[in-house]
Amino acid sequence: MISKRGEGKKASASVRQTSAESSPEEMAAFFERRLDGYEEHQLLAIQGAQEFYPFTAKLLPAAAGAEVLDLGCGTGLELRYYYAVNAAARLTCIDLSQKMLDVLQKKYAAFSPRTVCGNYFAMDLGRDRYDAAVSVESMHHFTYEEKVFLYRKIFFALRKGGRFVLTDYLEKDPAAERVGQEAKERTIRQYGIADGRLYHIDAPLTAEHEMQALTEAGFERVEEVGRWQNTSILVAYRGCEG
């Protein structure tokens, strides 16, 4: 999440929120324009970031050779902490932006992550393939229905006993969630954004609503394991072994 929220501290690199009142930018272009200083922004301007990135990494499998899918990996900020606890993990990292992936590849060449440039909604994520999936600060732009669709794909991509760790910008109450979703719909209408086009417009759900979407997608158990201001960490388990 990169936004106007952190603008007081670092206006040029601001990435957390594009309000519906400003003209929207296409998703990959939005992040590429802010690539310079991106990681500093994430860690300094988002409250709790210095804690929730390492916390997220500790929730991922520690076993050597664990297969992990990272959705919306960007430059791989979360991997800095994950490779520190599991240097032998096998990562598949998806992002819309090749420029973000290029930075990731350069930083983690020693660990040979696999990178895939594309839209995780449109991509085949496979079946029974990963021990864990993770997504940090990437999915708060989408509606409840879009998320159920995506979470179902993630559910089937996990092996039984696998888990999905979702660290994201979530709204505190249903009224605020409604305001954000309605503002996003207005922007889509106002700018004539076609179905399937991805624009950077923040519209976070509440943690409760997010957990409901994960359950509807098939996850047997969903827990909120941490919260820092507007960021929560949810863990959703496929099967009972989590």
Ligand SMILES: C[S@@+](CC[C@H](N)C(=O)[O-])C[C@H]1O[C@@H](n2cnc3c(N)ncnc32)[C@H](O)[C@@H]1O
């Ligand atoms: C705020 S960045 C987070 C990057 C990284 N996870 C982190 O925490 O630093 C959000 C990333 O999600 C990617 N993204 C957003 N929607 C996506 C989609 N539908 N498919 C693939 N990547 C997406 C963006 O390109 C961007 O790199």
